[in-house]
Amino acid sequence: MKKTTKIIMMVMILATASILAGCQKGTQSGSSDKKTYSIGIVQPIEHKALDEAKNGFVAALSDKGYKAGENVTFDMQNAQGDMSNLSTIGDRFVSSKVDLVLAIATDPAQSVASKTTKIPIVGTAITSFSTAGLVDSEEKPGGNVTGTSDMNPVAEQIKLITDLVPETGTIGLIYNNGEDNSVLQANIAKEAIEALGLKWSEVTVLNSNDIVQAMQSLVTKCDAIYIPTDNTLASAMPTVHSVAKESKTPVICGEAGMVEGGGLASMGIKYYDLGYKAGLMAVEILEGANPAEMPIQYADSSDEIIINGVVAEEIGYEVPESYRQHVVYPE
Numbered sequence: 001m002k003k004t005t006k007i008i009m010m011v012m013i014l015a016t017a018s019i020l021a022g023c024q025k026g027t028q029s030g031s032s033d034k035k036t037y038s039i040g041i042v043q044p045i046e047h048k049a050l051d052e053a054k055n056g057f058v059a060a061l062s063d064k065g066y067k068a069g070e071n072v073t074f075d076m077q078n079a080q081g082d083m084s085n086l087s088t089i090g091d092r093f094v095s096s097k098v099d100l101v102l103a104i105a106t107d108p109a110q111s112v113a114s115k116t117t118k119i120p121i122v123g124t125a126i127t128s129f130s131t132a133g134l135v136d137s138e139e140k141p142g143g144n145v146t147g148t149s150d151m152n153p154v155a156e157q158i159k160l161i162t163d164l165v166p167e168t169g170t171i172g173l174i175y176n177n178g179e180d181n182s183v184l185q186a187n188i189a190k191e192a193i194e195a196l197g198l199k200w201s202e203v204t205v206l207n208s209n210d211i212v213q214a215m216q217s218l219v220t221k222c223d224a225i226y227i228p229t230d231n232t233l234a235s236a237m238p239t240v241h242s243v244a245k246e247s248k249t250p251v252i253c254g255e256a257g258m259v260e261g262g263g264l265a266s267m268g269i270k271y272y273d274l275g276y277k278a279g280l281m282a283v284e285i286l287e288g289a290n291p292a293e294m295p296i297q298y299a300d301s302s303d304e305i306i307i308n309g310v311v312a313e314e315i316g317y318e319v320p321e322s323y324r325q326h327v328v329y330p331e
Contacts, residue, residue, distance in 0.1 A: 037072045037286060040093035042112065043104035045081045047235040048257030050104050053124045053275035057102050060279025066286070079108070081208070081235065086111035094119065100282055103147075104275075105231055106132045106181050113145055120285045123147030124278040125271060127181035127229065129296050138296040146291040148278045149298050150229055152254050152268050154185050155192040158226060160267050160305070161252050162196060164320065165224045172222030172249075173202035174214055174240075176232040185228035185254065208236045215243035222249070227263065229254035237261030241311065248315045256306045260330045264317065265307045269299035 041057070043050045058074065066072045075098065079085040090112040093101055101121045103109035109123040113134055124147050129135040136142035138149070162168055171193050175182040186202065193200045201221040203214040211233070218225060225244065227233050233240060234257065241262025244251050253263035255271065277297055285291055305326040312319055312327070319327055 035071065037066065037100070038096065038098045039072060039074050039282070040089075040096075040098040040101045040112075041074055041076045041104070042079070042086065042089050042093070042101065042108040043077075044079045044083065044086065044107050045231055045235045046078060047231070048260065049229070049234060049255050049271040050125055050231070052257065052271040053104050053278070054102070056272040056275025056277075057122075057124065057279040057282070059272075060276040061283060064280070064283045066283065083107055083111075087115075090115040100285060102278065102282065106134075106179065107231075109134055109145065109147075113143075117144055119144065120282075120291045121145045121147075122278050122282045122285065122291070124275050125150045125229075127151050128184055131184055132180050135296065140292070141294065141296065142292050144291055146281060146285075146294040146296060148274050148281070149296050150255075150269060150271070150274055151298060152185060152229055154188040154228070154254075155195075157252060157254065157267050158189055158192040158196065160265065161224050161226060161250075162198070164252070164265060164307075164323065165250050168198065168223040170199040170201055170222045172218040172225040173200055173227075174211075174218055174225060174233065175202075175204060175228055175230040176206065177204035178206060179230055179232065182228050182230040185230075189226055189228065205232060208232055208239065211236050211239050212243060215240055219243060219247035219249045224250045224252065227251060227253050227258065229258075229268075234258050234261070237263060245311075245314050248317075250315065250317055251311075256304060259306050259308050259311075260328075262311060263308065264311050264315070265305070265326075267305045270304060274299050 068074055077089045086108055094115050101112050103112050103121055103123045105125045112121055130138055134145045173186050175186050190200050203218045205211055205214050237258050251263045253259050253266045255268040256266050259266045307327045309327040309329045
């Protein structure tokens with residue numbers, strides 16, 4: 001009897017141990033099943049608009065439960081104005097097998113897209129995805145790239161110049177002709193200027209080192225200057241302003257961050273909102289959506305007007321009464 005009792009107890013102990021081991025194994029399996037995502041973020045240069053787009057993207061993911069340090073790792077890279085760095089950054093993302101790439105601006109998107117057709121790429125701060133050769137069409141991208149466009153209301157911005165500076169006869173244009181999106185916006189601006197019966201004069205640059213000389217030439221040929229959402233110019237607005245200040249030339253820009261950097265005025269989009277929308281698209285992709293079937297999205301609003309009161313005072317410009325509610329004084 002005692003022997004039988006011992007055998008029964010041993011069987012019960014072994015059974016209990018087996019159940020506990022199974023439970024422990026199930027818990028470990030459950031923990032390892034929790035997905036952690038790796039997202040590469042690349043931008044060509046540091047300036048406010050691109051930084052805001054990045055911040056909006058990260059905020060959107062966080063709001064949807066994809067939080068840095070918990071279930072997402074961000075690999076943030078910046079080419080620091082040297083486009084040759086973009087190739088190395090793209091190789092880094094591919095070799096580390098990130099789950100998704102956020103490409104801020106055209107050059108980074110083109111560079112990463114040339115490296116992979118498998119990793120989903122969400123672009124933002126890109127004026128035209130199709131013109132840049134990133135998608136088959138804005139409506140149906142057809143590949144691994146989609147995202148949000150920062151197409152500006154260029155014609156409306158040109159009209160803003162005539163409202164703010166009614167005596168304008170010639171509008172100057174300055175941009176980097178190596179940036180596809182800048183060329184596109186400049187062409188739209190020329191058409192809008194001509195439609196208003198005005199003239200235009202342009203200078204182009206290859207990098208920030210060309211800006212002073214280009215600006216010094218341009219201010220002698222125009223009454224006001226228009227700058228599209230050009231990354232080279234956006235990162236060097238203090239330089240632009242230093243020349244415009246001396247010549248007392250109003251500079252109207254493609255986006256608000258450029259105004260805070262030294263431009264006079266802008267009517268444009270909010271890059272934080274644009275990045276946030278890109279973040280929501282990224283969430284859809286991480287949860288199974290196919291970027292090939294996700295149309296390019298646009299800003300919800302593009303009528304934000306901002307006028308830099310400090311710059312207005314420095315160039316001796318008096319803001320019209322009807323626009324004074326848009327004046328700000330950046331620190």
